[in-house]
Amino acid sequence: MWTVKELISFLDRKGISTSSYGIYEEKNEAFCLQKSGEEWVVYYSERGNRNELGWGKTEAQALDILKLFLLESHKKI
Template identity: 40%
Template structure:
């Protein structure tokens, strides 16, 4: 899946944007998706610090991982 498809899925599931950022950066207390130096990364951003960084070779794998992490976080399992 691509980032735009992930965005649509999250909207359709009613997942609050307060859980995530699909634009990377360092927003406070959000799971984030970004692409740097040709690698896709998923991480948790809090107080300007990235934690739990996971690297992916492709957008599909990163989006799948982030969707799963957001769903677990939104349900209280993360």
């Protein structure tokens, strides 16, 4: 499980730009994480639309989901 600080540091080491994701904020053309009620939602924001990708009961679970989607989207073929 991750903290926000640990995940940001990990993504930076992997060369994943902060423009690719938004933690606690919505960014266009980016993977985002926000709290919704008692749970956390991970979604992809595109042209003002939210495409939900996963839910976590805790922030740490949602950060792990976010990490997986970011790593998958930045795979080098």
